[in-house]
Amino acid sequence: MVIRAHSGRRPGDSGTRDAILAAARRQFAELGYDRTSMRQVAIEAGVDPTLVSHFHGSKKQLFLAVVELPFQPAKVLPMLLAGDRQKIGARLARFALSVLESEQGRSRMIGLIRAATSEPAAAEVIRELITRELLIPLAEGIGSDDAAYRASLVASQIVGMAMARYIVAVEPLASRDPASVADAIAPTLQHYLTDDLSPHRS
């Protein structure tokens, strides 16, 4: 690695922000949240360390600036939610598997899970991100009673699938074809989205 400490970029240089974000994105992805430091990000970006906090505040805020979901909910959710309401579970399940089967999608999802488990500050950032970008829009799309709770139950199964199949890789789940796995979890997601969730109490 070539270390360019303090290359002479000044505050306000148009490239400074981008260089910091690129370095942060790379280090958070490669090292995880707790082993990434503002100082090493500055060194890789070739800027003075004070500029990193000048532009981005804390490490937590820097993480928030670069963390991304593995897809764009605003584009995807309307398509998934349109059409037959009794088949949303199947559409969501197929979509989740397609994201997790793609290399980029899987590596982002694993990055999110790794960061969330490593430190409470990172978990908080990820909670804010998925609540704002995913759970609230999904709940609005569902539009039924208790929609936010339903959305969070859906998320629990999808995250659990990512853990079990791709991170821990338990068998035979890890080697089953994606279409079969989508078939298996589709009724689960449908249940969370449209069923009565506490039938024997109602």
Place this chain on the structure above:
Amino acid sequence: MVIRAHSGRRPGDSGTRDAILAAARRQFAELGYDRTSMRQVAIEAGVDPTLVSHFHGSKKQLFLAVVELPFQPAKVLPMLLAGDRQKIGARLARFALSVLESEQGRSRMIGLIRAATSEPAAAEVIRELITRELLIPLAEGIGSDDAAYRASLVASQIVGMAMARYIVAVEPLASRDPASVADAIAPTLQHYLTDDLSPHRS
């Protein structure tokens, strides 16, 4: 912390193994897999570093010696699997929530998830552990077609619940009462255990 480097214990001392295991258990739980080192375990245990590898081989083997599920499957599974087959999902869901609601159970579960996400070597140890201790006995208890796959699907929802409710703490899932959450996931676990998992293909 009092550091007792090389206290004079000799190989074969009855306490040496136990001291190493206790130190390893504490450090893996507190620091996570990748920040725990054989050397620091030796220092905390007050033994010569060579004794750690003498007794336990690699760091991975040392981890395997101390990692534990948050409950004893041999005691619990027979009770959960006995009785009405159509209510296994409900019994498993209530049991999973009761483990995750206890402080010790939750902290062990989080420790397992944290270790599994931190490094492939730790994930492999945890895969071996849950396959041998949990998934195979559960599959044998289910005894139906594709039982191992069914057991791994059950594990995916329980792990996902641990992540979403206790680690990322998404709302309103995180603050819902445990009994309601058990009600919500019971049909999911039942589906994985006893339903046809690819109905439109059969």
